[in-house]
Every structure is written in C-alpha cells, then in structure tokens.
Amino acid sequence: MEPRVVTQPGPMVYGICYCPVSKHEVLKSEGVADSKTLTEEQREKIFDKIKENADYIGWSLEIISPMYISTSMYKRPKVSLNEVSHNSAINLIKRAIAAGVQVSEVYVDTVGPPEKYEAKLQEIFPTLKVTVAKKADSLFPCVSAASICAKVARDRALKSWSFPENIEIDNWGSGYPGDAVTKNFLMNSLDPVFGFPGLVRFSWSTAEKILEEKCVPVLWKDDEEEEDKKDDTPSVLQFFARKQKGSTDDKPTVPPPPKKKRHHYFTERCLAPVTSF
Known part of the structure; x- marks a missing residue:
C-alpha cells in the first residue's frame, strides 16, 4: 500500500494502491510509472486499466480541500502540511485494513525526513513492514500506481472546479511557483481585501508573499x-x-x-x- 501526495493550487489528493507484491512486474508491463513522467492521456489509460484489474489491485483516495489545509496551518496549535499529509496516509492505511485488505508491507513516498516518517508509521503499525523513501513513486510500481490515481483524481477535480466567487479562469498552470501561468492566475484572481479565491491555499508561502505585498494591510x-x-x-x-x-x-x-x-x-x-x- 502506498500513499502519494500532489501539490497546489487546489486540493491535496492522497492516494493508495494495494496489490500482491508478486504483481509489481505486472504493473510495470501495464505501463505504470511515476505520474510526473506520463502525459495526461497516458495517465487516464493506465487509470482505466487499474480499474479493470480490480481482481488483484485496489485503490483509495482522500481529497483535502485548500481551505482545510490553510485552516489547519493557521489554527492554534498549528498543524503543519506534513502532519496533514501524515494523518491522511495513516487514515488511508487504517481504512484499507478495516475494509479487509490483508496488508503486510507498506511503501510510502516520503513527506519530510524519510527516517522519522518511517519510524512514526512503524510505531503505529508494528506488525507491518514499512518502507518510506524519497521518489518512491519511481522506485515501487504500486507507489507509481497510487501517484497516477491521485493525479487523475486531482486533474478531474480541477477541471470541474466551480468558483463560488464567480470568477472565470480556465487555466491556473501546474501550481508550481516558477510557472508563469500559475503566477498570472494568482495575480489576476487576487482581491485586495479578501485575497484569493477558495481554490488557493492562503498558507502557501508563494500566496502569503503576494498577500503581504499586494493586499490591504491588516493588523489583528x-x-x-x-x-x-x-x-x-x-x-x-x-x-x-x-x-x-x-x-x-x-x-x-x-x-x-x-x-x-x-x-x-x-x-x-x-x-x-x-x-x-
């Protein structure tokens, strides 16, 4: 079982895939790979194959809204993005076990220092073999499958996103700070008083900087x-x-x-x- 997280703006999607270890090579033959190395069309096709092979592979997702993330990071006491991610992964593992999945090994793409994260999961699940590694989505086929499920779900959520703020924006880019399209989206959707629409995490450091520089100053x-x-x-x-x-x-x-x-x-x-x- 492998949790996988993807980025901003928009919701954070955490996904797991579970299958027999003996099926890892089968996943490779189906073209499963790190979702970042695949095109949208390739991810959609592989996702369909994952759904078709439900006899040996299963998957589950948790979609965390931008507002929940910002609220968590600004609340007292503060809940970091890493902790939100860890809690989501833990909940997904528990959900799979509660559903009757016979979990014996867990492979996780790290969020934060892998050694500490692995020790944390191992303490919570002492009967399981836990492996936390950097770039696990390119090392373990089941993590790759989880990353594909998460990426497809997130792309679909963003495509059908409805802005309650009544703004019309069709493209917000990749969500990375260096993306010019993402920068334009942030600047064009900014309100000097209320900030960004709900799609944007106010706690994102890039968004925080723009709010400080461009919006009306607030003294609490x-x-x-x-x-x-x-x-x-x-x-x-x-x-x-x-x-x-x-x-x-x-x-x-x-x-x-x-x-x-x-x-x-x-x-x-x-x-x-x-x-x-």
Whole structure:
C-alpha cells in the first residue's frame, strides 16, 4: 500500500494502491510509472486499466480541500502540511485494513525526513513492514500506481472546479511557483481585501508573499495583545501581603486583584464588546 501526495493550487489528493507484491512486474508491463513522467492521456489509460484489474489491485483516495489545509496551518496549535499529509496516509492505511485488505508491507513516498516518517508509521503499525523513501513513486510500481490515481483524481477535480466567487479562469498552470501561468492566475484572481479565491491555499508561502505585498494591510488585535502580554502579566509579589513603606502599622496591605484574562474563544476569533454600531 502506498500513499502519494500532489501539490497546489487546489486540493491535496492522497492516494493508495494495494496489490500482491508478486504483481509489481505486472504493473510495470501495464505501463505504470511515476505520474510526473506520463502525459495526461497516458495517465487516464493506465487509470482505466487499474480499474479493470480490480481482481488483484485496489485503490483509495482522500481529497483535502485548500481551505482545510490553510485552516489547519493557521489554527492554534498549528498543524503543519506534513502532519496533514501524515494523518491522511495513516487514515488511508487504517481504512484499507478495516475494509479487509490483508496488508503486510507498506511503501510510502516520503513527506519530510524519510527516517522519522518511517519510524512514526512503524510505531503505529508494528506488525507491518514499512518502507518510506524519497521518489518512491519511481522506485515501487504500486507507489507509481497510487501517484497516477491521485493525479487523475486531482486533474478531474480541477477541471470541474466551480468558483463560488464567480470568477472565470480556465487555466491556473501546474501550481508550481516558477510557472508563469500559475503566477498570472494568482495575480489576476487576487482581491485586495479578501485575497484569493477558495481554490488557493492562503498558507502557501508563494500566496502569503503576494498577500503581504499586494493586499490591504491588516493588523489583528490579538497580535497587539501578544506584544502587550509582558506588561499585563502580574508579578508574583502581588499575591503576598506586605507592609506599606514607612508605615509602623503591622497590618498588611491587600494587593489589587490580578487583571482578568479573556477567554481564548474571544481572543482567537478577534471578538470584543462594542457599545455602538
């Protein structure tokens, strides 16, 4: 079983394919290879063959929306893109096992350092033989098949993408920062106040840079609160009674109550009481 992730803009698609190890050579004979080395037409044909050979190969996908990814990366505590990817892979493996697939070996195209990722998966699935490697989609036929399934699904999702923002854009390129078509898409779809349409991950470093340079600057109130926290933090001495300086009275003074901290529900959502509208 092999998870495979593809990139931006748009949703992230994680896919797995599972088959007997003895069928790896059969997959090669069917033309299965790293999806990046194949044309769209070739990927579609191989995907059809994978579906036709359901007697020995199966596949499953998880499509993660751009909004979910950005929300995860901006939430508190932050969930990194690597962790989102890892969680998706783990869920797909568990889903296959729950469906009755007799999994014995797992081959994974790495997201992050392969050694740490492999150790993480091995701890979660101690009875399985786990192999995590760079460029696994070009090393193991089943990973190649998973990458094809993921790429075909993502291409189809993007072709039928409906913009709720009512914009008309037919081509957004490959999704890589160096692609001129992708750059034009980002600039042409940018709103100076609301940013990009929902197809774009706001947490993508390329998108973040454009937002900072081209959009109306925003100052969040909770950012100011974070900076002022040091001044608002009460001294531990306030919680102990002490004599007033120069006083002969042994009666201790009562320290003022500490400033009440706002609940995180309000600070995380930048909510504050108002008296007028």
